[in-house]
Amino acid sequence: MEATNPGAKVPSKDPIPAETKRRLDRCIELLEEAYGLPRRRGDDPVDLLVQTILSQNTTSANTHRAFESLKRAYPAYQALLSAPDEEVAGLIRCGGLANIKTRRIKEALAMIQERQRERRRREEERGEEMEGEKRMKWARGRRQEGRSG
Template identity: 40%
Template sequence: MDIRDLHRDLIELHGRPNKTYSEDGVRQLLTTILSQNVADVQTARASKDLFAAYPDYQAMEAADHGELADVISEVGLMNQKAERIQRSLQAIREETGGEYTLAFLDGMDTDAAQAWLTDIKGVGSKTASVVLNFHFEKPTFAVDTHIERLATRFGLIEASTTADQAHDVLNELIPDDIKYSLHVLLISHGKEYCSAQNPDCDNLVCETYCDCEHC
């Protein structure tokens, strides 16, 4: 399969996605932590509650752990995610000498920036890639459950491929200039057509590229 052909046909079906980048890298990181294994609606609610509850990142880092977990109770694994949020804020503060900014990552190459983020316990390849691509416009390709499912059905990865392996394979396979748009397009396709259960295969992309049992 030519990955650019897939990209072209996804644009034909869904339209070319607009580039929308986050203005605050720390907020992007914390929101992505909240989104781990959670639906978008729950993430949005928990994110709204989190940033309304504290006046700044310093207060968020210093908050009582149980209180913070209650604030983000809309999402699953709230205790673990509260730990990840405070651990991330601590790592950022210590790296910058007291500031809550990820601006220093902009001066790193992509691999070094990815390594710095994933060195924080609870921040995996997907979370780091979202931050680097959606805030810094670095050429990373985040692999979530939708993308992993479609990549398997489209034959880009094997069914036995782990999440970390999928990240490595797809980042190597997908050209840098389409990483952002293909990420957005595959998620849109996974939600609208190629769902986990009862997918709608009556579309050009699935008919051309998908080899799942439903097609």
């Protein structure tokens, strides 16, 4: 039988309140409607997000080393999502705060994956096809998944 501490706070699985997420999602939708999806050449926005998380409390050189180590081991983010946390943390340990950064990276990737699923579902419900660029990125990711797992 487990001992419980009635005064202990139970950590929230999601540090972002649902209302804040709802508002952020609405802001993003409005910006996309007004300006379209941003088009950047070369830089993958998910790579940039991961690099930003890795850059917390470390040098640029260590951020780069950690990111390169991560991408060598997991070229497709889908494989990283299912990888053991300890393994991912080991790859990025040179950047410091490895356990925290591993959780944050996986949380961000899971959120992105869920938003993509929701967007595809909405597009399918409306009978729309995914935009060509999105469709190609999705297909490339699926192909990489097949190679890595």
